[in-house]
Amino acid sequence: MKFVETRGTVLALGDVCDHCLGRQISLKYKGKPCEKIGAALRAAKKDADIAKNIRKKLKPYFSKDCPLCGGIFTRLEEFHPLIIEKMNEAQDFNSFLVGSRVPSTFKSAEDSLWQKIGSEYCEPLKRELNRVMGSWIEEQTGKKVDFSHPDANFLIDFERNRVELSLGPLFIYGRYKKYERGLPQTRWPCRECSGRGCKKCGGTGKQYLETVEELIAEPVLEKTGGKASSFHGSGREDMDARMLGTGRPFVLEIAEPLTRRLDLKQLEKEINERAAGKVGVSKLRFSDKDEVRLLKALRYEKTYDALIECAEPVTKKELSRLDLYFKGRQLMQRTPTRVLHRRADKVRKRRVISVKSKTVSEKEFRSVIKTESGTYIKELITGDEKRTRPSFSIILRKQCSCKELDVIGIHTLKPLFKGEKWER
Ligand SMILES: [Zn+2]
Numbered sequence: 001m002k003f004v005e006t007r008g009t010v011l012a013l014g015d016v017c018d019h020c021l022g023r024q025i026s027l028k029y030k031g032k033p034c035e036k037i038g039a040a041l042r043a044a045k046k047d048a049d050i051a052k053n054i055r056k057k058l059k060p061y062f063s064k065d066c067p068l069c070g071g072i073f074t075r076l077e078e079f080h081p082l083i084i085e086k087m088n089e090a091q092d093f094n095s096f097l098v099g100s101r102v103p104s105t106f107k108s109a110e111d112s113l114w115q116k117i118g119s120e121y122c123e124p125l126k127r128e129l130n131r132v133m134g135s136w137i138e139e140q141t142g143k144k145v146d147f148s149h150p151d152a153n154f155l156i157d158f159e160r161n162r163v164e165l166s167l168g169p170l171f172i173y174g175r176y177k178k179y180e181r182g183l184p185q186t187r188w189p190c191r192e193c194s195g196r197g198c199k200k201c202g203g204t205g206k207q208y209l210e211t212v213e214e215l216i217a218e219p220v221l222e223k224t225g226g227k228a229s230s231f232h233g234s235g236r237e238d239m240d241a242r243m244l245g246t247g248r249p250f251v252l253e254i255a256e257p258l259t260r261r262l263d264l265k266q267l268e269k270e271i272n273e274r275a276a277g278k279v280g281v282s283k284l285r286f287s288d289k290d291e292v293r294l295l296k297a298l299r300y301e302k303t304y305d306a307l308i309e310c311a312e313p314v315t316k317k318e319l320s321r322l323d324l325y326f327k328g329r330q331l332m333q334r335t336p337t338r339v340l341h342r343r344a345d346k347v348r349k350r351r352v353i354s355v356k357s358k359t360v361s362e363k364e365f366r367s368v369i370k371t372e373s374g375t376y377i378k379e380l381i382t383g384d385e386k387r388t389r390p391s392f393s394i395i396l397r398k399q400c401s402c403k404e405l406d407v408i409g410i411h412t413l414k415p416l417f418k419g420e421k422w423e424r
C-alpha cells in the first residue's frame with residue numbers, strides 16, 4: 001500500500017496523533033522520531049483529500065483522544081516522577097530496559113489497522129513507548145539501555161498508571177578451593193522434612209549446616225542486599241573430597257541486589273577470612289549469564305590425588321605396571337551404584353590420561369590421576385563390582401579402596417571469552 005493510502009486509512013480512524021501516524025511507516029525511516037514522520041506525512045499536500053474519502057467510507061468512531069494510543073504520548077511526563085522514584089530504589093544500576101503495559105484495546109485497534117494497511121513498515125505502539133521512555137532515562141542518568149542483560153527493568157503500566165521495578169541478577173565469577181572434607185558444594189534440603197524445618201535439622205530445613213555455596217554467598221548477600229543466591233559450579237567434587245590446586249571455576253548469582261558497587265578484592269578477603277580453613281576464593285570478577293552457560297557447557301580435564309588402600313601388600317613394580325597400563329586407557333563406566341538413585345543407569349566411555357603412583361606403606365599408595373571430564377574416580381579405583389572396567393582392583397588383582405580423594409587440578413580446554421585466558 002502506498003503511503004498516501006496508508007495515511008488515509010490511518011487518519012480515517014479518527015484523531016490519530018502524529019506519533020501513531022508516523023509509527024505506521026517508521027521502519028522505513030529508522031532513527032527518525034515517529035512524531036516527526038507523522039507530522040511530515042500529515043502535512044504532505046499530495047492527494048490530501050484521499051484521507052477524507054476513506055474516512056467517510058469507513059464510518060469510523062471518533063474520539064477526543066487518538067484511537068490508537070488514547071493520547072498516551074501527551075501524558076508521558078506524568079510518568080517521569082514515578083520512574084525517578086523507581087530509579088532511586090534501584091540505586092546503582094548500570095544498564096536498564098523499559099517495558100510497557102498498555103490497554104488491550106490499543107493492541108486490537110493496531111491489529112485491525114495492520115490488516116488494512118499491512119505491517120511491513122509499522123512499529124508496534126509498545127516499542128515506540130519503550131524507546132521514547134528509554135531515551136528519556138538515558139538522558140536523565142547517562143546509563144544505557146541493554147536488551148540482553150539489564151541491571152534494572154522498568155515496566156511502565158499505562159493502564160494502572162504505575163511503574164514496576166525488577167532488578168536483574170548480579171553475577172560474580174571466581175575459583176574456589178575446599179579445604180575441609182564433608183562439605184557439600186550447594187544446599188541440600190533436610191531429608192526428613194524436605195526443607196520445611198524439623199527437629200532433626202534444628203528448624204533450619206538444611207541437611208548440612210554449611211556448604212561451599214553459603215560460605216561464599218553470605219558475605220556477598222550482606223554487602224549487596226540481594227534476596228537470594230544461586231551457585232553455578234563447573235561440576236562438583238564429591239562431598240568427602242577436597243578441592244585444591246588453583247580451585248574450581250564458579251559463578252555466583254545474586255538475585256535482586258540493591259547495590260552492585262562492590263570492591264571485589266575486599267570481598268575476596270572477607271570471604272576468605274570468614275571461611276578460613278574451610279573454603280577459599282580467588283580471581284573474583286564481575287560476570288554474566290552467558291558465562292554461566294559457558295561454564296556449564298565446557299568440558300574439563302581433571303587431576304586427582306587419591307590415597308588408596310589394598311587388601312594385600314602392593315609392590316613398586318606392580319604400581320609402575322599400573323601406571324603404564326592406564327596411560328591413555330579407555331574406560332567403560334556404568335553409573336556407580338552410589339549415585340544410581342539419582343542418575344540414569346547407563347554406560348559411559350571415559351579416558352584416563354595418566355596415572356602416577358607411589359608407595360605410602362605396605363598396603364597403601366597414592367596416585368595422581370588425570371582424566372577426561374566426567375570420569376568416576378572412586379569407581380576407577382575400586383571397580384564398583386565390575387561396573388567400571390578396567391579398574392585398579394582388576395589390574396592389580398587385589399581389591400582396592402579409595403581412602404582419601406582430592407581434586408588438585410581443573411584444566412579448561414578452550415581459550416575463553418572476554419579476552420581472558422583461563423589458567424590451565
Ligand atoms: Zn496516538
Ligand SMILES: [Zn+2]
Binds near residue numbers: 206
Ligand atoms: Zn528437617
